[in-house]
Amino acid sequence: MTALIEARGLTIHRPGSTETVLREVDFRIEPGEVVTVVGPNGSGKSSLVRALLGHMPLADGQVLRRPGLRIGYVPQRVQVDTAMPMTVRRFLSLPRRIGDAEATAVLARTGVPGLEGRQLTQLSGGQFQRVLLARALLHDPNLLVLDEPTQGLDQPGIVAFYQLIEDVRRETGAAVLMVSHDLMVVMRASDRVVCLNGHVCCEGSPEHVSEAPAYRALFGTEAQGTLALYRHHHDHDHDHGCTPHPHGADHGHHA
Numbered sequence: 001m002t003a004l005i006e007a008r009g010l011t012i013h014r015p016g017s018t019e020t021v022l023r024e025v026d027f028r029i030e031p032g033e034v035v036t037v038v039g040p041n042g043s044g045k046s047s048l049v050r051a052l053l054g055h056m057p058l059a060d061g062q063v064l065r066r067p068g069l070r071i072g073y074v075p076q077r078v079q080v081d082t083a084m085p086m087t088v089r090r091f092l093s094l095p096r097r098i099g100d101a102e103a104t105a106v107l108a109r110t111g112v113p114g115l116e117g118r119q120l121t122q123l124s125g126g127q128f129q130r131v132l133l134a135r136a137l138l139h140d141p142n143l144l145v146l147d148e149p150t151q152g153l154d155q156p157g158i159v160a161f162y163q164l165i166e167d168v169r170r171e172t173g174a175a176v177l178m179v180s181h182d183l184m185v186v187m188r189a190s191d192r193v194v195c196l197n198g199h200v201c202c203e204g205s206p207e208h209v210s211e212a213p214a215y216r217a218l219f220g221t222e223a224q225g226t227l228a229l230y231r232h233h234h235d236h237d238h239d240h241g242c243t244p245h246p247h248g249a250d251h252g253h254h255a
């Protein structure tokens with residue numbers, strides 16, 4: 001397989017029930033690609049990510065990972081146990097020990113140098129996200145997965161964080177899979193956008209997804225704002241269209 005990771009006919013149920021969260025989703029990410037998954041709250045974005053990572057049982061379909069794939073993961077939520085003190089340095093060594101020089105270098109790389117001795121509970125939201133990114137970058141990932149990485153950041157913090165992701169991607173060549181609500185910022189930086197709402201509503205280049213009726217129906221006025229801003233920054237042509245996804249028994253998901 002050429003893809004780093006691929007889902008075929010992925011169906012997921014809500015944990016502990018038979019209610020469908022994702023239905024027959026086909027998804028793949030190629031080496032070096034930047035793919036963003038957008039969709040309303042509860043549309044199954046995190047479930048898709050967790051299924052791709054093997055953290056969630058599948059009701060149907062399959063997930064294929066390229067042998068030797070190294071994934072760096074920035075989860076949507078991290079519970080910091082306030083009763084158990086933990087320094088940034090120690091956090092970076094979980095679950096796998098790293099050396100001091102490596103810790104120093106990766107914190108510098110993500111724009112938070114010198115935080116080794118700081119307690120996790122004493123970090124600002126932006127510093128914490130950068131420490132999470134630092135940990136994800138250890139062990140040289142060829143796929144970086146970020147689930148809502150800018151939650152809780154202010155607008156300048158959001159822009160700076162995505163700039164950092166772009167820099168990292170350029171330097172390492174790692175593919176990036178991102179779930180995000182920051183429509184304008186992430187869509188601009190993506191090769192491909194997948195719009196999810198229990199199934200893949202549409203996907204393609206950012207501009208084509210912005211124009212897709214399914215996308216507009218989901219995001220309404222925000223979608224139009226996104227498009228206007230997007231056009232303002234990005235006015236060249238794209239090769240790829242937004243491909244609607246058929247649903248039903250005969251669409252060949254399991255081929």
Ligand SMILES: Nc1ncnc2c1ncn2[C@@H]1O[C@H](COP(=O)(O)OP(=O)(O)OP(=O)(O)O)[C@@H](O)[C@H]1O
Nearest residue numbers: 014015016021039040041042043044045046047048
């Ligand atoms: N651990 C869980 N137990 C029960 N239901 C869950 C669990 N995790 C997710 N769900 C349900 O699955 C559906 C999809 O949730 P998911 O977190 O994948 O959506 P999302 O698109 O990432 O949402 P958001 O944008 O709000 O983060 C929701 O209806 C949610 O309530």
